[in-house]
Amino acid sequence: MKVMSRQMVRPGGRSARVQASVHAAVRELVAENGRETLTVPQVAQRAGVTPSTIYRRWGDLQELLSDVAVERLRPDTAPGDHGSLLSDLTSWAEQFLDEMSSPTGRAYIRDALLGDPDGGNAGQCSAYAAEQIDAVLARAAERGEPTPGTEAVIDHVVAPLMYRILFRPDGLDSAYARRLVTAVLGPADR
């Protein structure tokens, strides 16, 4: 919502078409040549817009890369239903770690954090995780299972995973993700 209103994009309008073609141009050029040599004029040429269109709308290359990163970090499926809160949250956390700790995932997280003067893009990444956790917890509540709050899962599962991906990646594996989930659902019932 924040991203949409900030850019004032109406779906289907000219603005939305420009955004789609500029985002596509960035993804293609990064796939072809890597991000090191990417320039705004290059993106503009590939997208069929003028460089000034890009500068006016995104400010600079770093902000454009940040918007593209957030778009790529948007989850494209709902969390799977494995029959219990423990299985659902474990499976979600393992997949989150897998995606975010991959070289591509790390590059997107850095881009999202970087070209983001007002913090809106980093906030959007966190909102995606919160929405997925909400869905898992709502399903568990429907089953009648006791559940922790979304913020507790963010503090004690998402935050340690992301902190270690960014600052302390040694020994990060899915067993660690499973331990965090077990602890947050544990008998202490925070």
Place this chain on the structure above:
Amino acid sequence: MKVMSRQMVRPGGRSARVQASVHAAVRELVAENGRETLTVPQVAQRAGVTPSTIYRRWGDLQELLSDVAVERLRPDTAPGDHGSLLSDLTSWAEQFLDEMSSPTGRAYIRDALLGDPDGGNAGQCSAYAAEQIDAVLARAAERGEPTPGTEAVIDHVVAPLMYRILFRPDGLDSAYARRLVTAVLGPADR
């Protein structure tokens, strides 16, 4: 240690003097004009070295800024002794949040994460926090208090604070830091 060995700096040698004057030049120029307009030739001129000295040693401006940031994030005092583990850890966490969530702290964290292709600088930031926590826990153990492990404090105090500073800053305050500390020391005794 990692930073030192990577840069092969002997204290007192020419290399250490170059590093000290280049770091000082960056800090002065950022204080005078902000970081937006900072360039390597400008830093070189102020530090009295050639630009190629900087490029050879740091690669580019972003890596130089990252090294300066890590240096600034190094704690300059040992954690205070307030008589109990709860007081010591609470006071440390409040100060950590205060420093890291300030505009300067955020800028340093971003710099440290960014110009850091091999992850050594981000790792160094995390090592600083771990050393401080080790000191707090060792003092508590000497007093005979039961203590959680350093990694548990990183996962459940440092990580949530840093995650929220970077991704979800709304409503971040010292009461939140205190709740995290109380929970990690709580009766569940993880």
